Amino acid sequence: MSQNTALRDATEKSGERVEFLVFSLGEEEYAVDILKVQEIRGYDNVTRIANTPDFIKGLANLRGVIVPVVDLRIKFRLDKVEYNEQTVVIVVCIEERIVGIVVDGVSDAMSLTAEQIKPAPEFGVSMPVDYLSGLGSVDDRMLVLVDIERLLTSEEMALMDSAAS
Amino acid sequence: MDISEFFDTFYEEALELLQEMEQILLTLDVAAPDTEALNAIFRAAHSIKGGAGTFGLVELQQTTHLLENLLDATRHGELRLRRDIVDTFLETKDMLQEQLEAYRASEQPDAAAFERICAVLQQMAEAEIGGAATAGAAPAAPVAASRPGPESAAAPEASTAAESAAGAAAPGSQGSDLLEVSLLGVGDKDRDLLIDELGQLGDIVSREGDAQQYRVTLRCSVSPDDVEAVMCFIVEPEQLAIRPLPAAGEAAAAPVGASEPAAAAQSAPPVTEPAVPVAPAASSERGKSPPDAAKGGESTSIRVPVNKVDQIINLVGELIITQSMINQVAESAAGAGALSNGLNQLQRNSRDLQEAVMSIRMVPMDYVFSRFPRLVRDLAAKLGKEVELVTEGKSTELDKGLTERIIDPLTHLVRNSLDHGIEDPDTRRAAGKPGAGQLLLSATHQGGNILIEVRDDGAGLNRERILAKARSSGISVSDSMSDEDVWQLIFAPGFSTAVEVSDVSGRGVGMDVVKRNIQSMGGHVEILSEPGRGTRTRIVLPLTLAILDGMLIRVGSETFILPVNAIIESLQPRSEDLYSMGGGDLLLKVREDYLPVVPVGQAMAVANAVQEVTRSITVVVQGEGRRYALQVDELIGQQQVVVKNLETNYRKVPGVSAATILGDGSVALILDIGDLQELSQGRRRERAPRPEQTSLQNQPEEAVI
Numbered sequence: 001m002s003q004n005t006a007l008r009d010a011t012e013k014s015g016e017r018v019e020f021l022v023f024s025l026g027e028e029e030y031a032v033d034i035l036k037v038q039e040i041r042g043y044d045n046v047t048r049i050a051n052t053p054d055f056i057k058g059l060a061n062l063r064g065v066i067v068p069v070v071d072l073r074i075k076f077r078l079d080k081v082e083y084n085e086q087t088v089v090i091v092v093c094i095e096e097r098i099v100g101i102v103v104d105g106v107s108d109a110m111s112l113t114a115e116q117i118k119p120a121p122e123f124g125v126s127m128p129v130d131y132l133s134g135l136g137s138v139d140d141r142m143l144v145l146v147d148i149e150r151l152l153t154s155e156e157m158a159l160m161d162s163a164a165s
Numbered sequence: 166m167d168i169s170e171f172f173d174t175f176y177e178e179a180l181e182l183l184q185e186m187e188q189i190l191l192t193l194d195v196a197a198p199d200t201e202a203l204n205a206i207f208r209a210a211h212s213i214k215g216g217a218g219t220f221g222l223v224e225l226q227q228t229t230h231l232l233e234n235l236l237d238a239t240r241h242g243e244l245r246l247r248r249d250i251v252d253t254f255l256e257t258k259d260m261l262q263e264q265l266e267a268y269r270a271s272e273q274p275d276a277a278a279f280e281r282i283c284a285v286l287q288q289m290a291e292a293e294i295g296g297a298a299t300a301g302a303a304p305a306a307p308v309a310a311s312r313p314g315p316e317s318a319a320a321p322e323a324s325t326a327a328e329s330a331a332g333a334a335a336p337g338s339q340g341s342d343l344l345e346v347s348l349l350g351v352g353d354k355d356r357d358l359l360i361d362e363l364g365q366l367g368d369i370v371s372r373e374g375d376a377q378q379y380r381v382t383l384r385c386s387v388s389p390d391d392v393e394a395v396m397c398f399i400v401e402p403e404q405l406a407i408r409p410l411p412a413a414g415e416a417a418a419a420p421v422g423a424s425e426p427a428a429a430a431q432s433a434p435p436v437t438e439p440a441v442p443v444a445p446a447a448s449s450e451r452g453k454s455p456p457d458a459a460k461g462g463e464s465t466s467i468r469v470p471v472n473k474v475d476q477i478i479n480l481v482g483e484l485i486i487t488q489s490m491i492n493q494v495a496e497s498a499a500g501a502g503a504l505s506n507g508l509n510q511l512q513r514n515s516r517d518l519q520e521a522v523m524s525i526r527m528v529p530m531d532y533v534f535s536r537f538p539r540l541v542r543d544l545a546a547k548l549g550k551e552v553e554l555v556t557e558g559k560s561t562e563l564d565k566g567l568t569e570r571i572i573d574p575l576t577h578l579v580r581n582s583l584d585h586g587i588e589d590p591d592t593r594r595a596a597g598k599p600g601a602g603q604l605l606l607s608a609t610h611q612g613g614n615i616l617i618e619v620r621d622d623g624a625g626l627n628r629e630r631i632l633a634k635a636r637s638s639g640i641s642v643s644d645s646m647s648d649e650d651v652w653q654l655i656f657a658p659g660f661s662t663a664v665e666v667s668d669v670s671g672r673g674v675g676m677d678v679v680k681r682n683i684q685s686m687g688g689h690v691e692i693l694s695e696p697g698r699g700t701r702t703r704i705v706l707p708l709t710l711a712i713l714d715g716m717l718i719r720v721g722s723e724t725f726i727l728p729v730n731a732i733i734e735s736l737q738p739r740s741e742d743l744y745s746m747g748g749g750d751l752l753l754k755v756r757e758d759y760l761p762v763v764p765v766g767q768a769m770a771v772a773n774a775v776q777e778v779t780r781s782i783t784v785v786v787q788g789e790g791r792r793y794a795l796q797v798d799e800l801i802g803q804q805q806v807v808v809k810n811l812e813t814n815y816r817k818v819p820g821v822s823a824a825t826i827l828g829d830g831s832v833a834l835i836l837d838i839g840d841l842q843e844l845s846q847g848r849r850r851e852r853a854p855r856p857e858q859t860s861l862q863n864q865p866e867e868a869v870i
Contacts, residue, residue, distance in 0.1 A: 065813075066811065
């Protein structure tokens with residue numbers, strides 16, 4: 001919640017718009033702060049890691065840097081998990097760590113004003129409310145704003161050592 | 166100019182000076198100290214004092230001041246060195262280092278310790294040289310007495326006239342004096358900077374000269390030492406010459422004052438002469454610095470942040486990978502003679518480049534060994550033993566990351582040797598050995614590894630006692646064990662805690678920690694010991710952690726990498742050599758040994774791995790002291806790989822030590838030999854109570870065969 005208000009405060013104070021990258025998981029449209037996104041790439045072969053949760057797809061070579069790839073669709077138990085030409089990996093940079101997240105597709109970048117950002121819904125989307133920072137409404141579209149930092153550093157994602165032990 | 170920017174430079178320089186000071190103190194012949202050595206220690210203390218003053222580090226300045234006075238008296242022969250005096254100097258050096266660390270952490274140094282060390286130094290000054298070195302920050306007595314003027318010219322000690330040449334006009338002196346600052350071989354840019362700096366210290370009266378020698382006359386109220394201290398951050402000391410011009414300054418106003426010091430010097434030439442070689446600081450530095458600089462190698466090295474080096478190393482690693490990718494493509498392209506020639510050239514060039522870049526990270530073992538003379542000296546004194554430390558192979562180079570990590574294990578081994586290995590002088594003499602024990606530290610290259618040895622000529626390990634101790638701590642042993650196996654027992658966890666605890670080696674860190682540390686660096690350790698003759702501990706480490714000789718293996722459709730140095734042999738197992746145990750374990754008979762078989766496919770949960778041992782390859786590996794046979798589908802080949810840490814973006818993975826990128830751009834995991842067996846045992850234990858699940862899990866895998 002505080003995250004939510006902080007976000008709105010920030011947009012209100014600066015009077016500026018915050019830019020989001022919009023992606024889809026199944027039928028739902030999500031958005032992350034575009035400043036956290038490093039790049040977008042196709043889903044390439046990743047190297048499987050044994051003895052890890054199923055949503056951690058493995059390790060990918062990002063120009064010499066080895067990054068873990070997480071499939072959010074598996075993590076949030078979406079019905080359909082397919083890997084096709086539409087499947088993309090959003091490479092995000094969180095706390096100086098680089099992580100790839102697999103999503104069903106990236107549609108566009110969009111800037112939102114403070115009044116377009118509403119409180120996060122308590123239910124009704126696949127992702128737990130803890131990791132949401134609000135809802136964005138643009139025309140007739142509804143975007144679920146994801147607090148990607150909190151999500152990826154959370155213990156249940158098991159991406160970091162502190163979380164593992 | 167914000168001077169705080171230079172604090173880091175000062176800190177590093179000061180640490181180096183302290184290190185140098187310690188080294189000289191340790192090698193100093195107390196009975197007949199070398200004048201040059203004494204001068205060097207004095208200069209080190211002096212430089213630190215100057216810097217401390219510039220940065221306003223009061224405690225550091227005062228401590229170095231007291232030390233400097235004592236050192237000054239020492240080199241002038243007023244204070245005769247004794248062992249306890251050297252001890253005090255060493256203690257002061259430690260204190261100075263602590264103060265520096267405190268300043269660096271933006272803390273105040275420990276006040277009690279500061280007062281104590283000042284009291285000790287003052288007491289020594291009073292007792293040994295009759296209080297010539299006064300307390301507090303007051304300038305040294307002889308300097309104050311030699312301020313130019315009629316009364317000092319009349320003073321009989323003409324030798325102080327020479328001293329005044331550089332040491333005059335200490336901070337206490339009122340008014341302003343003229344200084345001539347000569348810049349030798351200083352570039353235009355630096356010169357302008359220096360002149361700016363000088364302008365802040367006082368008024369520039371005149372400036373003239375060229376790049377070879379540029380003279381600035383400065384009217385200021387600070388001492389030449391302080392001027393030098395400020396300028397040393399921009400240029401080397403040997404590029405500077407600072408000379409007070411008392412005569413020129415007062416010549417017009419008081420011709421008497423000007424002529425008298427000259428007369429005094431003339432009238433007593435025999436006295437002035439001996440004073441010349443010991444003329445302090447500024448003027449002496451000019452003559453003596455070149456050999457110093459050559460010795461330290463300072464002028465031929467640059468300080469570079471490690472992360473910059475690591476970045477280059479990473480990039481070169483990428484280059485190698487890209488290059489092997491192109492190679493693969495070129496091999497498949499037909500009739501490309503010229504292309505493959507060019508590529509071969511590129512391959513050689515990139516390998517050379519990689520080697521050159523890797524060598525940047527290499528530092529001589531001296532970095533490690535240099536801390537032991539002090540440790541051994543202090544410990545030997547504490548234990549009442551006589552120990553002669555010999556180091557060999559100081560110039561042997563090792564990866565910087567490894568040198569830092571080898572210090573602790575090595576320290577532990579040295580402590581052990583001193584505490585438990587080398588006997589006290591009486592026992593040694595009774596055994597027909599010289600009273601002083603010998604401790605040898607050596608480092609040599611052996612192929613792609615470095616061999617570090619700690620050898621003492623002490624009593625050696627006691628086989629009976631080790632066996633007894635092992636029995637009492639519940640380790641299964643037999644009297645027929647080979648010596649080699651018995652010595653390995655002391656690396657067992659919890660073993661060393663049973664050894665009598667002394668405050669020297671009983672620090673709660675056992676030999677098992679030593680072994681673990683060394684293994685975590687990809688090395689191993691072994692002990693050779695002979696009763697009455699001594700103990701030898703051999704540590705073998707890879708030269709670097711950044712590159713690994715890997716054996717690529719295939720399991721199912723996945724590729725893994727085994728560290729080549731862990732592999733003993735590989736063989737195709739025959740069914741008559743396989744023995745099944747309870748719980749599904751298999752043992753493989755290799756000559757006389759029965760080794761547990763660990764299927765990589767099972768440990769790493771590979772779906773389509775070959776199940777039948779006889780249809781796969783077994784690789785005999787040694788990890789954490791245990792041997793076992795890894796079951797893999799195929800050996801692909803040997804290749805050097807660039808080690809990439811998984812924890813940078815992810816976390817530790819069980820059974821995996823790191824990862825790398827293969828020629829085709831895919832990521833491959835490097836298996837952790839020590840971890841793998843535990844992992845597979847853990848999995849088996851997990852599965853053992855639920856046999857029905859085991860068979861279920863095995864089903865799809867069996868279908869593949």
